[in-house]
Amino acid sequence: MTPSQRPKSAVTGLAHLRVGFGDDFYVGPGRADLLELIGETGSISEAAKRMGMSYKRAWSLVQALNQGFGAPLVETARGGAAQGGATVTAAGQDILRRYRHMQEATRLAIADDVAAITRSHREAKGGT
């Protein structure tokens, strides 16, 4: 199960990190998971299925990623994306790797505040 498929409400700690790049490109957990699953499965349709997402939605996300970045992050084989297979380019792999690194760096950076709020939250819940 990828992070964005977990129930939003069950997370303690970092739940959603979106990073923007100017007015045309951003990466968030859903886009990162989609890149990762396309890389793992070699297929946009299979990646969509595993994310519980329509093929049309996954395809439009791939288009948004490629056009937003300005160069292909996902390449599709000739003959139709659904059947022909898809690969994550070197640029796409770099962005996915960096996004995962940013998630980890964020988890570390916020850990003390998360622990402090968790303690006061538990006390508040215990006291009611």
Next chain:
Amino acid sequence: MTPSQRPKSAVTGLAHLRVGFGDDFYVGPGRADLLELIGETGSISEAAKRMGMSYKRAWSLVQALNQGFGAPLVETARGGAAQGGATVTAAGQDILRRYRHMQEATRLAIADDVAAITRSHREAKGGT
């Protein structure tokens, strides 16, 4: 203009940070901005107005914050929340302060990856 009021697409760097605490409480940029504006204005209705949000929506967010945390983060005076004024409790101020600190810590933690992706994004845009 508070961070969540900026167009989502105009941000370079951290665009959205949501932090969860178990299955009943989370803080994101909209909730933080609402707490901050209630603290500044002493009024849920004025805070809602400044966020371009209905009073009903702001009130339901306040309820979700208070019930989710398990103790009041916002307290309303007797006689009606809209007229009677509202204050952010010490617990609410602590959570707001910690959320702003987590945003800053995250910006620092992701800065190198943001710079690297920004460079490759500019190169990709320049090359098309």
